[in-house]
Amino acid sequence: MKQRSSIIGSVEALPHRVASHLSREIEGGDIIPGARLPTESQLADKFGVSRNVVREAIAQLRADGMIEARQGVGAFVMAPEQRTAIRIDREALKDQRNMEQLFELRSILETESATLAAARCTSDDLDAIKAALDRMGGEERWEDGSIEADLLFHRAIARATGNSYIYTFISFVCEQIRQSIHYARLTNPLHDLVEVNVAEHVRIYDALAAHDPQAAGEAMRRHIDGAASRVGVELTAKINRGK
Amino acid sequence: MKQRSSIIGSVEALPHRVASHLSREIEGGDIIPGARLPTESQLADKFGVSRNVVREAIAQLRADGMIEARQGVGAFVMAPEQRTAIRIDREALKDQRNMEQLFELRSILETESATLAAARCTSDDLDAIKAALDRMGGEERWEDGSIEADLLFHRAIARATGNSYIYTFISFVCEQIRQSIHYARLTNPLHDLVEVNVAEHVRIYDALAAHDPQAAGEAMRRHIDGAASRVGVELTAKINRGK
DNA sequence: GATCATACGGTCATCCTACAACATAGCAAG
DNA sequence: CTTGCTATGTTGTAGGATGACCGTATGATC
Secondary structure (H helix, E strand, O other): OOOOOOOOOOOOOOOHHHHHHHHHHHHOOOOOOEOOOHHHHHHHHHOOOHHHHHHHHHHHHHOOOEEEEEEOOEEEEEEEOOEEEOOOOOOOHHHHHHHHHHHHHHHHHHHHHHHHHHOOOOOOHHHHHHHHHHHHOOOOOOHHHHHHHHHHHHHHHHHHOOOOOHHHHHHHHHHHHEEEEEEHHOOOOHHHHHHHHHHHHHHHHHHHHOOHHHHHHHHHHHHHHHHHHOOOOOOOOOOOOOO | OOOOOOOOOOOOOOHHHHEEEEHHHHHHHOOOOOOOOOOOOHHHHHHOOHHHHHHHHHHHHHHHHOEEEOOOOOOEEOOOHHEEEEOOOOHHOOOOHHHHHHHHHHHHHHHHHHHHHHHHHOHHHHHHHHHHHHHHHHHOOOOHHHHHHHHHHHHHHHHOOOOOHHHHHHHHHHHHHHHHHHHHHOOOOOOOHHHHHHHHHHHHHHHHOOHHHHHHHHHHHHHHHHHHHHHOOOOOOOOOOOO
């Protein structure tokens, strides 16, 4: 391959780097919505890559609805409200405040997920949830797989709501959180915390099995809040919900 | 351009069509997670396009974490849980049941959004919400812009939560719904329904201004449920939340 | 026979050039 | 002033060439 001088860092693949660079420029407000991007050739020159690479990068951004390309005219950046995809910046989650906000969102989704699941879950759903619970409290208790089982538990509940979008959103948020705090759980595997974690899951399961929506929701909310603090994230500004 | 025989429909751009086709194959379970995709050349032949087009399509899917390409080996489909992006199929929303589920998710998010906003909103936030409300009830009352103002109102509330992820998720869900039921609002602009709609918004605003989380949440839930039925979507299986 | 270094083929990654499709601006003819 | 053509620039697509990387088969060595 010819040696070309690139103005951006290394490691990742070229199209991804270009896409990230453009994405940051757009998110950062350097390019305002409605404005036209430089031509593909200009971008290729600017980044020191071929036009093909630029096109692949733009293809990604276009799929997200971040920019719109019109043949013969150019590429334009779209308003952030009409994105066709949700993407969470892994880098941003290193900021504690962002992580807190994501946990707050998770708390909302999971609480309602448990509430709905308690009212709707079938015996098959309960079996799946129980299976995940057993994996968590069983032999994999302190192993790496317990994290996997934990996610399985929450996903099984989300599936029991019968709402595929709730399942998708919760899976997504949980996965983002997991990948960002993976280290925290590994460096802090205090056994008593694990016990607490398992106990909270049992309480949730009991409420689900009893088909008690309110109890399930409250147990889940306490669990998520507890899980957050266990990984060093404090959910601030708790509010009175009038319950 | 050379005439090539394509096995897929028309209208959209080639890379997008290929991406959608592959995406459906993966979502539909035709290709199980972990399996390898055909090589880029094979896909190019299969779809009757150039390899460049296939690469752009794959770039999109890869950005979503749907597939992973390893140089020198091939492209593999990933488990649906570890997607890096959420994308909602516009086609699927034509199915009434899916629309119901999406409305249920919106109800959850917006209810909690209003609850949080009531506790946290500043006077600036209230001003922004009021501005949207005025646009909705004012001269644009029965014009096309009222839909825009409606979205503005809900987004302003989401912003008042101070949680950027809640804002992102609500904006996204609302936008998906708007684009899918746009026709419904236009073909059914009954004035009394509009009046009801405005009245509900006023009730939400009053609760926010009074910093009453519980009232705001309940008003918002009623509003979303009402809005759903107004566009022909019935939220079934309402459950007892024990409130 | 077992083990390790090497060669080879397949695949993705990147690059390049060329051309088609499309949009816009400007100019010329009516 | 309107209409239509042309010139130019931009994105869309095609196709081929080469480099980088991986897995495996081959063969040499012990």
